[in-house]
Amino acid sequence: MKVVLNDEMRLIDKISMEKYGVPGVVLMENAGVSVVNEIIDNFNLDYKFTIVCGKGNNGGDGFVVARHLHNKGYKLNIFVLGDKKAIKGDALINYEILTKLGIGIKEIKNDDTLIQLKESIISYPIVIDALFGTGLSKEVQGISKKAINIINKYSKYTISIDIPSGVGGNDGKIFGTPVEANKTVTLCLPKCGNLVYPGAEYNGKLVIKDIGIPNEAIEDIELKNNLIDIDIVRQGLPSRKKDTHKGSYGKANIIAGSFGMTGAAILACKSALRTGTGLLKLYVGESINHIVKTGVPEVITVPLQEMRKGVIGINHIEKIIKDSKEANVLAIGPGCGNTSELAEIIKQVLVKVDIPIVIDADGLNVLSRDKEWFLEKKSKIVITPHIGEMSRLTNMDIEEIRYDLIKVAKDFAIKWGVIVVLKGASTIIASPEGEIFINVKGNPGMATAGSGDVLTGIITGLIAQGLEPLKAAITAVYVHGLTGDKVARDKGEYGLLAGDLVEYLPYTIKDIVEDNDSICKTF
Ligand SMILES: NC(=O)C1=CN([C@@H]2O[C@H](COP(=O)(O)OP(=O)(O)OC[C@H]3O[C@@H](n4cnc5c(N)ncnc54)[C@H](O)[C@@H]3O)[C@@H](O)[C@H]2O)[C@@H](O)CC1
Ligand SMILES: Nc1ncnc2c1ncn2[C@@H]1O[C@H](COP(=O)(O)OP(=O)(O)O)[C@@H](O)[C@H]1O
Numbered sequence: 011m012k013v014v015l016n017d018e019m020r021l022i023d024k025i026s027m028e029k030y031g032v033p034g035v036v037l038m039e040n041a042g043v044s045v046v047n048e049i050i051d052n053f054n055l056d057y058k059f060t061i062v063c064g065k066g067n068n069g070g071d072g073f074v075v076a077r078h079l080h081n082k083g084y085k086l087n088i089f090v091l092g093d094k095k096a097i098k099g100d101a102l103i104n105y106e107i108l109t110k111l112g113i114g115i116k117e118i119k120n121d122d123t124l125i126q127l128k129e130s131i132i133s134y135p136i137v138i139d140a141l142f143g144t145g146l147s148k149e150v151q152g153i154s155k156k157a158i159n160i161i162n163k164y165s166k167y168t169i170s171i172d173i174p175s176g177v178g179g180n181d182g183k184i185f186g187t188p189v190e191a192n193k194t195v196t197l198c199l200p201k202c203g204n205l206v207y208p209g210a211e212y213n214g215k216l217v218i219k220d221i222g223i224p225n226e227a228i229e230d231i232e233l234k235n236n237l238i239d240i241d242i243v244r245q246g247l248p249s250r251k252k253d254t255h256k257g258s259y260g261k262a263n264i265i266a267g268s269f270g271m272t273g274a275a276i277l278a279c280k281s282a283l284r285t286g287t288g289l290l291k292l293y294v295g296e297s298i299n300h301i302v303k304t305g306v307p308e309v310i311t312v313p314l315q316e317m318r319k320g321v322i323g324i325n326h327i328e329k330i331i332k333d334s335k336e337a338n339v340l341a342i343g344p345g346c347g348n349t350s351e352l353a354e355i356i357k358q359v360l361v362k363v364d365i366p367i368v369i370d371a372d373g374l375n376v377l378s379r380d381k382e383w384f385l386e387k388k389s390k391i392v393i394t395p396h397i398g399e400m401s402r403l404t405n406m407d408i409e410e411i412r413y414d415l416i417k418v419a420k421d422f423a424i425k426w427g428v429i430v431v432l433k434g435a436s437t438i439i440a441s442p443e444g445e446i447f448i449n450v451k452g453n454p455g456m457a458t459a460g461s462g463d464v465l466t467g468i469i470t471g472l473i474a475q476g477l478e479p480l481k482a483a484i485t486a487v488y489v490h491g492l493t494g495d496k497v498a499r500d501k502g503e504y505g506l507l508a509g510d511l512v513e514y515l516p517y518t519i520k521d522i523v524e525d526n527d528s529i530c531k532t533f
């Protein structure tokens with residue numbers, strides 16, 4: 011599913027109106043009605059509403075909602091923030107209809123009127139937030155900020171139209187104080203700010219509603235941002251035919267694990283196998299070989315002589331490069347340790363190996379010493395940093411990255427020509443061509459040691475089975491998140507272990523392929 015930036019949404023609205031002749035007031039009517047339908051499905055006439063509108067078109071949507079709810083017999087109070095003389099265009103048309111109907115609209119101008127807003131919310135406690143949408147352009151301050159604080163403090167249930175007011179549509183930035191919604195009805199397509207943190211925290215349940223914008227208007231512009239959904243993933247999963255053998259499902263080679271970090275190797279290998287990889291080879295230091303072998307008997311281990319305990323030496327590089335000629339993918343990094351040996355291995359592998367390479371964890375830590383190595387690469391590279399690793403790779407502060415996830419991932423992918431999987435509560439995948447794929451599956455239970463190793467295994471397993479690295483990354487991130495959601499549904503988030511993800515992985519893939527779990531139906 012496509013996702014839009016503020017300017018893109020404005021352009022789509024404009025094309026709908028000017029090229030295809032759909033009047034703006036019709037779109038606003040549809041927007042309001044889509045919110046009303048969501049309301050009547052969930053609230054009977056006993057519920058009372060406080061509708062808080064801004065002066066722009068988001069407020070206009072709020073006026074439409076007010077008219078329809080009034081018509082259906084709901085009790086409501088309507089407020090507009092600031093001077094009503096500033097209302098114009100389609101919003102003004104809808105404002106005037108309300109006044110002609112004799113429906114009162116109170117202006118929130120000062121502390122006295124803020125008290126009226128507070129009293130309204132106490133007695134009419136379902137709030138419709140139509141203050142700011144994609145037009146929010148600066149920090150929310152003064153009277154707006156006070157109004158939002160009152161909504162957050164007194165509302166029993168808040169429904170935001172398009173995006174919670176105070177959240178930036180482009181990137182999920184917080185502009186002062188955002189409305190903490192219980193539900194957000196976003197119009198036409200999700201906005202990036204609905205999906206990316208910190209803003210995504212404020213949606214509550216996100217619902218996407220059609221407002222009658224012609225598909226042609228959406229196709230007229232090139233949208234580069236996407237939400238990963240079940241349809242993209244289902245197309246991506248490799249099919250399994252009857253007349254096949256293990257060679258048909260790919261060969262993956264992994265360099266992972268070190269003394270004290272054998273778990274990372276075990277998790278990555280199990281995950282690659284549970285994703286369907288035909289043959290898997292793991293390079294490990296000889297002193298830890300037996301541990302890994304016991305953990306995953308199905309993997310072929312290549313125990314290598316060590317220079318230091320548990321760390322494979324660079325003298326094996328020729329073997330790793332030679333073996334890669336027979337394989338479909340090479341993954342490097344989980345639990346390897348941030349060592350000079352690994353740095354040398356990665357440097358040589360980038361220059362000499364021409365199958366796709368997945369680099370994670372310590373692989374990224376050593377690369378942050380010298381990213382110029384990327385320029386020598388012979389193949390497609392997928393990197394899977396969390397924000398801390400991204401900070402080391404970019405020399406940017408963690409906070410700076412957190413508030414600009416899409417841009418940071420995109421700039422890095424374009425600059426170095428690699429596929430970036432920037433992991434977090436939402437995961438952002440950026441391609442070297444500047445396309446973005448956002449994943450919102452997953453939950454805080456996955457913030458546990460080893461869950462990143464599982465993701466590396468899934469990506470590796472999918473590339474082994476023939477998926478293009480970008481497609482593999484997109485599919486893997488969603489499958490990984492969905493697996494986390496299935497574990498959390500059964501066991502809760504607190505006790506979720508990376509090992510649970512490995513155990514549930516086959517069921518997730520089965521349910522996606524067979525389309526037999528409602529958890530797969532949402533985005
Ligand atoms: N044809 C269209 O353009 C449609 C737009 N729609 C709605 O319109 C919204 C976008 O409307 P607009 O572009 O008018 O913008 P908004 O209604 O989102 O907000 C812009 C208004 O708020 C003011 N403002 C911005 N930041 C502020 C701040 N920090 N403090 C105080 N005031 C601030 C602006 O000066 C302007 O008056 C969408 O989110 C959607 O809800 C829908 O009605 C569908 C059709
Ligand atoms: N709050 C969260 N919501 C959704 N997914 C999460 C959350 N926290 C972590 N994850 C996911 O779990 C994984 C953690 O990876 P990582 O930090 O590399 O863990 P480790 O290094 O322990 O293996 C990532 O894929 C990330 O997207």
Ligand SMILES: [K+]
Nearest residue numbers: 142171173175
């Ligand atoms: K809003």
